[in-house]
Amino acid sequence: RRHRSAPAYPGHIPLNTLENAFLAVGSGIAALLNPRRGDMVAALGETTGHCALPGLLDQMLSSPEGRRVLKDRPRVNTHTISLDALRALPDNTFGKTYVNWLDRTGVTPDTRTPVHYIADPEQAYVMQRYRECHDFYHALFGFPVSVQYELALKAFEALHFGLPMAYFSALLGPLRVKGEQRLMLVRDYVPWAMRVAAECKPLISVYWEERWGQDMAEMKAELGVWDPPVQAKWGKRLTEADKEAVRAKAA
Amino acid sequence: MNGLKCALRSRGLSRRPASLLAGPSCQSLHTTQSRRQEEPATTHFGFKTVGTTEKEPMVQSVFSNVASKYDIMNDAMSLYTHRLWKDDFVSSLDPGRKGPLNCLDVAGGTGDIALRILDHAREKYADRETKVTMVDLNPEMLQEGRTRFKKTMYHNTPQIDFHVANAQALPEDIFPSNSADLYTIAFGIRNCTSIPEVLESAYRVLKPGGVFACLEFSMPTNAIFRRVYDEYSFSIIPLLGTILASDRESYQYLVESIRKFPSQPDFAQMIRDAGFMTGEDKDGDGGAWRGLFGGIASIHTGVKV
Numbered sequence: 001r002r003h004r005s006a007p008a009y010p011g012h013i014p015l016n017t018l019e020n021a022f023l024a025v026g027s028g029i030a031a032l033l034n035p036r037r038g039d040m041v042a043a044l045g046e047t048t049g050h051c052a053l054p055g056l057l058d059q060m061l062s063s064p065e066g067r068r069v070l071k072d073r074p075r076v077n078t079h080t081i082s083l084d085a086l087r088a089l090p091d092n093t094f095g096k097t098y099v100n101w102l103d104r105t106g107v108t109p110d111t112r113t114p115v116h117y118i119a120d121p122e123q124a125y126v127m128q129r130y131r132e133c134h135d136f137y138h139a140l141f142g143f144p145v146s147v148q149y150e151l152a153l154k155a156f157e158a159l160h161f162g163l164p165m166a167y168f169s170a171l172l173g174p175l176r177v178k179g180e181q182r183l184m185l186v187r188d189y190v191p192w193a194m195r196v197a198a199e200c201k202p203l204i205s206v207y208w209e210e211r212w213g214q215d216m217a218e219m220k221a222e223l224g225v226w227d228p229p230v231q232a233k234w235g236k237r238l239t240e241a242d243k244e245a246v247r248a249k250a251a
Numbered sequence: 252m253n254g255l256k257c258a259l260r261s262r263g264l265s266r267r268p269a270s271l272l273a274g275p276s277c278q279s280l281h282t283t284q285s286r287r288q289e290e291p292a293t294t295h296f297g298f299k300t301v302g303t304t305e306k307e308p309m310v311q312s313v314f315s316n317v318a319s320k321y322d323i324m325n326d327a328m329s330l331y332t333h334r335l336w337k338d339d340f341v342s343s344l345d346p347g348r349k350g351p352l353n354c355l356d357v358a359g360g361t362g363d364i365a366l367r368i369l370d371h372a373r374e375k376y377a378d379r380e381t382k383v384t385m386v387d388l389n390p391e392m393l394q395e396g397r398t399r400f401k402k403t404m405y406h407n408t409p410q411i412d413f414h415v416a417n418a419q420a421l422p423e424d425i426f427p428s429n430s431a432d433l434y435t436i437a438f439g440i441r442n443c444t445s446i447p448e449v450l451e452s453a454y455r456v457l458k459p460g461g462v463f464a465c466l467e468f469s470m471p472t473n474a475i476f477r478r479v480y481d482e483y484s485f486s487i488i489p490l491l492g493t494i495l496a497s498d499r500e501s502y503q504y505l506v507e508s509i510r511k512f513p514s515q516p517d518f519a520q521m522i523r524d525a526g527f528m529t530g531e532d533k534d535g536d537g538g539a540w541r542g543l544f545g546g547i548a549s550i551h552t553g554v555k556v
Binding site for chain 2: 013016018019022023026027030037039040043
């Protein structure tokens with residue numbers, strides 16, 4: 001009875017134009033009122049992403065590495081990545097940096113919401129990939145997960161990927177940050193983000209899983225990124241217990 | 252299917268309180284024996300087909316998921332109209348007019364009807380003896396009801412009582428036969444696996460002369476309005492569920508289950524088949540049901556002879 005198109009992939013919820021608009025507005029309001037609603041942030045991203053996704057897909061198709069990602073469609077979660085194997089890597093490698101970052105922030109790679117509202121399956125994968133690689137960018141720049149660094153990263157993502165959702169977060173987010181942090185954001189991180197975003201290689205095409213063993217300095221040079229001018233301040237230094245554990249492992 | 256036709260001419264079930272029914276027009280009488288057929292092995296859960304025994308736990312899980320946001324969602328989906336419907340429902344029943352009543356509010360959930368019954372009897376008739384027993388299959392919903400009642404003056408009084416029970420088989424020790432004056436079920440009966448069993452159970456617990464009243468969603472009769480209503484239901488309501496309650500599935504079930512419910516004349520016939528006397532097969536004055544808001548909801552009433 002419902003002449004609604006059939007789902008194009010598992011988890012797909014087809015929406016017509018009106019429903020898409022309704023969900024975009026509704027999820028926007030819900031996300032503003034309660035930013036912890038991850039599902040609403042995701043829904044907003046998906047309902048507004050259709051302008052930027054074709055461009056990102058094109059970027060992926062134009063490089064051999066990006067084409068490999070599209071063919072393999074790697075996913076980022078604890079089933080596909082062996083964190084223990086990464087911990088065994090040398091210190092200056094991307095893989096080790098990433099797993100150190102995970103351990104230090106307490107984040108798990110498993111928290112990314114699946115894509116529901118994007119009609120084209122390939123674009124849906126691009127969106128999923130963008131979401132799941134967010135932590136890689138954190139590790140690449142050495143940003144912790146506190147608010148002003150998330151915003152710095154969002155500013156980078158907005159300018160580099162062009163997704164409207166990233167722009168919303170980057171523009172509205174600073175309203176929730178006060179005084180010194182906002183100054184630091186605007187003075188130190190946003191100009192840096194603008195330059196890096198414009199000059200680096202398309203990060204959406206990067207096959208991160210092939211590069212676990214790559215040296216960080218070499219990777220940054222290859223991708224055309226560089227560190228922010230001000231070192232990111234981490235909230236908690238490694239505690240004594242952690243230092244002890246590191247020492248015990250090394251012994 | 253048609254039993255003996257009653258010889259009495261109808262006086263019609265006007266908008267007078269149902270408790271005043273003296274000589275309503277009557278249709279068929281008890282025909283339970285001829286209607287006792289094989290229970291079908293499958294039933295519907297929204298648009299899905301499921302085994303008969305599977306429906307109940309699925310409905311349980313829907314309502315466990317929606318319980319905490321139930322009232323907010325009702326307000327959002329109906330744009331507060333559900334409050335008007337429930338006000339209309341209770342005031343047309345006029346509890347307390349003929350003295351204190353023993354009421355049974357089934358699928359009472361968060362207590363919208365029970366509270367209105369008690370408030371109506373108190374405010375209009377200074378009646379503090381009317382008692383409502385709230386019944387629901389789902390403990391989470393009943394807990395929301397208890398919490399709501401704690402904010403009222405009826406908490407810890409004999410006027411309100413709560414029981415977890417199945418509307419299809421109300422236990423005889425707690426709900427003796429011929430004990431209730433009024434049986435209400437609002438927006439609950441379409442979730443039950445077997446409507447005839449609910450009606451039979453209702454018939455058992457009601458006293459002779461007691462009233463069965465059901466407020467339930469129905470389909471609008473006007474074709475254009477129905478189309479608009481369908482669009483709204485299938486497009487907006489599941490999205491409201493996603494946005495407000497992070498739960499699309501439960502609200503998808505809701506809009507589908509409304510479409511699977513029997514039509515107004517069919518439901519009126521089912522009520523008669525359980526032994527109740529109803530108005531004529533029509534909408535409005537003297538009818539077995541009264542449509543609200545163009546037929547989006549309907550109030551069906553019957554009297555136990």
